[in-house]
Amino acid sequence: KPAPVIAVDGPAAAGKGTLAKRLAAALGLPHLDTGLLYRAVGRLMIDAGLDPASTSGESIARTLSPDDLKRQDLRTPDVDAAASLVARDKAVRQALVDMQRLFAREQGAVLDGRDIGTVIFPDADVKLFITATPYTRAQRRYTQNGGSESAPDREERIRAVEQALIERDHADSTRASAPLRMADDATKIETDTLSADEVLSESLRIVRAVM
Numbered sequence: 001k002p003a004p005v006i007a008v009d010g011p012a013a014a015g016k017g018t019l020a021k022r023l024a025a026a027l028g029l030p031h032l033d034t035g036l037l038y039r040a041v042g043r044l045m046i047d048a049g050l051d052p053a054s055t056s057g058e059s060i061a062r063t064l065s066p067d068d069l070k071r072q073d074l075r076t077p078d079v080d081a082a083a084s085l086v087a088r089d090k091a092v093r094q095a096l097v098d099m100q101r102l103f104a105r106e107q108g109a110v111l112d113g114r115d116i117g118t119v120i121f122p123d124a125d126v127k128l129f130i131t132a133t134p135y136t137r138a139q140r141r142y143t144q145n146g147g148s149e150s151a152p153d154r155e156e157r158i159r160a161v162e163q164a165l166i167e168r169d170h171a172d173s174t175r176a177s178a179p180l181r182m183a184d185d186a187t188k189i190e191t192d193t194l195s196a197d198e199v200l201s202e203s204l205r206i207v208r209a210v211m
């Protein structure tokens with residue numbers, strides 16, 4: 001039987017990364033956070049003084065190294081924005097396709113991203129689409145970023161995070177190349193009222209039903 005592939009897609013800050021990592025550990029599979037590929041290209045373009053809105057990151061994408069993905073400065077707001085711009089570039093996406101498929105070739109993998117179930121692995125064994133309202137996702141991201149629950153400007157700051165998430169989702173969903181979209185054969189998990197543990201057990205139930 002060929003190596004199992006599990007696709008975990010969804011909008012920004014839905015908890016895909018946490019789920020994919022825990023799912024991979026539970027199943028003994030390698031995990032790839034594919035957002036890191038676009039983030040690393042965005043980061044390297046910023047470092048080189050290149051504007052991702054007007055310059056192609058293709059050559060950077062083609063020469064991406066594993067060390068580039070290990071950098072600690074890939075989750076800043078400027079890289080969020082750069083990655084989303086980089087991700088519109090068809091040549092960049094093409095450069096990263098083989099890398100993602102090769103990653104899963106030997107042992108299979110859990111991959112999280114936006115187009116894993118639609119473009120990268122349309123024949124994935126399991127496709128999960130993880131989502132929550134923008135407000136829920138903004139609250140989680142605020143807390144994750146060390147925001148205080150008693151800060152007087154908490155609500156205002158969550159609304160600002162929410163606005164940035166909505167803009168990024170809109171850009172990711174409306175681009176021409178591999179837009180964020182749920183695959184027709186994916187299972188959607190709405191996580192607004194679920195804990196991370198509950199999302200994991202629900203996902204494992206779905207995986208075990210087919211594998």
Ligand code: C5P
Nearest residue numbers: 012034035038083084087113114115172
């Ligand atoms: O998942 P994450 O928020 O780290 O992804 C950063 C950006 O990379 C996304 O906003 C999206 O534009 C892009 N991306 C993508 N396809 C993927 C993963 C991420 O276009 N499979």
